[in-house]
Amino acid sequence: xxxxxxxxxxxxxxxxxxxxxxxxxSTGEILREAAARATPLGLEARRQMDAGRLVEDExxxxxxxxxxxxxxxxxxxxLDGFPRTVAQAEALGAMLAARGQxxxxxxxxxxxxxxxxxxxRGRRECPVCKRAxxxxxxxxxxxxxxDDHPGAELRxxxxxxxxxxxxxxAEYRVKTAPLVDYYTAAGRLRSVPGAGTVEEVxxxxxxxAGCDRRVEQAT
Ligand code: AP5
Numbered sequence: 001x002x003x004x005x006x007x008x009x010x011x012x013x014x015x016x017x018x019x020x021x022x023x024x025x026s027t028g029e030i031l032r033e034a035a036a037r038a039t040p041l042g043l044e045a046r047r048q049m050d051a052g053r054l055v056e057d058e059x060x061x062x063x064x065x066x067x068x069x070x071x072x073x074x075x076x077x078x079l080d081g082f083p084r085t086v087a088q089a090e091a092l093g094a095m096l097a098a099r100g101q102x103x104x105x106x107x108x109x110x111x112x113x114x115x116x117x118x119x120x121r122g123r124r125e126c127p128v129c130k131r132a133x134x135x136x137x138x139x140x141x142x143x144x145x146x147d148d149h150p151g152a153e154l155r156x157x158x159x160x161x162x163x164x165x166x167x168x169x170a171e172y173r174v175k176t177a178p179l180v181d182y183y184t185a186a187g188r189l190r191s192v193p194g195a196g197t198v199e200e201v202x203x204x205x206x207x208x209a210g211c212d213r214r215v216e217q218a219t
Contacts, residue, residue: 118136125157
C-alpha cells in the first residue's frame, strides 16, 4: 500500500489482508511496538517518528526482511508503510526475487492534503489492537472506546501533532512520492481514490488487488 500519511493505508491494509487470507505488515506498528518495549532500536525510532522523519533505510529493510519471513507471511502479505524510498523499493524487489516471490500489485491510495490533515488531526487509536478511528468517517460505536475492546479508551497517536504532521507530509513529498513513478514504470501501480467511506474505498481496493481471484486460486 502506497500513499501519504493519513490516507487510510492502515485501515484498509488490515481489511484487505483479512479478505485475501494473508498477513498485514505495518512498519509503523513494528516501530511503535519496539518503542513501547524501549529497545535501543525502538527508542531511536521513537525520536525520528515523533519528529515526523523517516527511519534509516538499512534499519527498515532489515526489519521487513525478518518480518516477512515469519510463518504468518507464508501465504503472502500486505505491506503498509514500506517501501517509502526508492532504496527501500529496490531492496524489496531484490528480497522477493531472492525468495522466488513476486510483487503482485502496488495500491496507490490518494486524497487531497486538506483531507489528510483533517483525518490525522481527528485520528484516535485503540491501545490494544491499534485500530484507527475518526469522529468523522470512522467513528467508534460509543465515540470513546474500541468496538472490539470495550475497556480500551481511544487515544491520539504521539506523531499526530501539528508539527509532526507537517514534517511527515514534507518527507512524503520528497522521499516517498517518487515511488509512484517508480512503480508506474514497473507496470505495477494501481491508483485508487481514497475519498469516500471506508467501505467504498475498500471495495475499490479489493477490485484492484484482485482479492477475489486470489482467494479462489488459494482454495
Ligand atoms: P506509519 O505508521 O506508517 O504512518 P503514516 O505513513 O504516516 O501513515 P498513518 O499511519 O499516519 O496513516 P494511514 O495512511 O495508515 O491512515 P489510517 O488508516 O491510520 O509510520 C509512522 C512513522 O514510522 C513514520 O513517520 C516514520 O518515522 C516511521 N516509518 C514507518 N515505516 C517506515 C519506512 N518504511 N521507512 C522509514 N520510516 C518509516 O487513517 C488515518 C485516519 O483517517 C484514521 O483516523 C482513520 O480512522 C481515518 N480514515 C481512514 N479511512 C477513512 C475514510 N475513508 N474516510 C474518513 N476517515 C478515514
